[in-house]
Amino acid sequence: MPATSAITLVMPEAVDDAVAALAEFGPDGAPLAGGTWIMRAPIRGEARRSAYVGLGRIAALQAVDLDDDEIRIGAGVTHVGLVAALSDVPQCRGLVTAAAKAANPAVRQMATIGGNLAAWEFPASDLTPALLSLEAAVELRSPGGTERVSLERFLLRRRAVEPGILVSRVVIPRRPLTTGHARLPLRKAGDYPVAIVSAAASMDGHGKVDDIRLAVGSVEASARRWPGLERALLGARLDPASAQELARERSGDFAGRDSVEAPAWYRVQVLPALVRRAVEAVLASPR
Ligand SMILES: Cc1cc2nc3c(=O)[nH]c(=O)nc-3n(C[C@H](O)[C@H](O)[C@H](O)COP(=O)(O)OP(=O)(O)OC[C@H]3O[C@@H](n4cnc5c(N)ncnc54)[C@H](O)[C@@H]3O)c2cc1C
Secondary structure (H helix, E strand, C coil): CCCCCCCEEECCCCHHHHHHHHHHHHHHEEEECCCCCHHHCCCCCCCCCCEEEECCCCHHHHCEEECCCEEEEECCCEHHHHHHHHCCCHHHHHHHHHHHHCCCHHHHHHCEHHHHHHCCCCCCCCHHHHHHHCCCEEEEEECCEEEEEEHHHHHHHHHHCCCCCEEEEEEEECCCCEEEEEEEECHHHCCCEEEEEEEEEEECCCCEEEEEEEEEECCCCCCEECHHHHHHHCCCECCHHHHHHHHHHCHHHCCCCCCCCCCHHHHHHCHHHHHHHHHHHHHHCCC
8 A cells, every 4th residue: 555644734713824824834735625626636646735724714714795896705605605695696696606506516515716716727617707707806815915816817827826825805896787607517527517608798778788798618728708709799789699699700719628528629619609598697687
């Protein structure tokens, strides 16, 4: 039997203590949230860290606060917790669908929003495109203090985030948006969706789109907005069939990624139909 080396686990009760522990462990340590990504490290051929800082006892990371300006979600809120806290918030319909449909019931009980965003190697996150469409920001805690960055910027730099930096909250600006989330799971791909589209839009008094954000997940290595399609949809009535056609004309904006679950071309090919479904969800969403 191969020898296994001991793993250190500390369970602080305050964010500052977690940040201090992470700084002390440096590259040998990492946060442990729901553990659903970390537990599969050996299956992915990755080494485990020698130390983990468990986040499960930090009450501040479990809170969801809403006011007129923002929705602030603690990084330790699980997918199930997101559904419970935000189901009655019309602007969050797409995000709630993402949290409710991701993975399977056991994973949704454990997996956190912070862990989902911080797992940079994972391309099929449902929450990431939903949060991109809401123009969410991420709060990062380090021994130097708290920094708020847009989720878009965080996604670009998360791979290089210094050891010792903790995602503490996700912040959504409150806006009169209607939102939708469409995903394509494939039995062959296990529980991961092969492509995801999240949409958020607002209409003017004539029913024409005056603001729209579309984000695509799982098609490339990291989720991203679809600015060309957003521009094409602005100023017109939101219509599922024409959105699908405009998406088809622009599907060359995505290169796709090959994996054992699905080839790159397939992920791109299904995008227009997912755009149609996301737009249908927006139109069916409460205002
Ligand atoms: C069977 C299965 C099916 C799945 N299907 C889906 C799916 O359909 N859709 C989907 O979106 N996801 C899916 N997932 C992925 C799942 O959502 C992620 O594993 C989960 O969100 C990660 O969260 P966690 O809390 O478990 O993170 P952990 O596993 O604890 O951590 C993940 C990574 O993030 C780091 N980390 C954790 N919290 C923080 C923090 N606050 N600050 C900084 N770094 C942090 C950890 O150090 C680690 O590197 C699936 C997972 C499984 C096992």
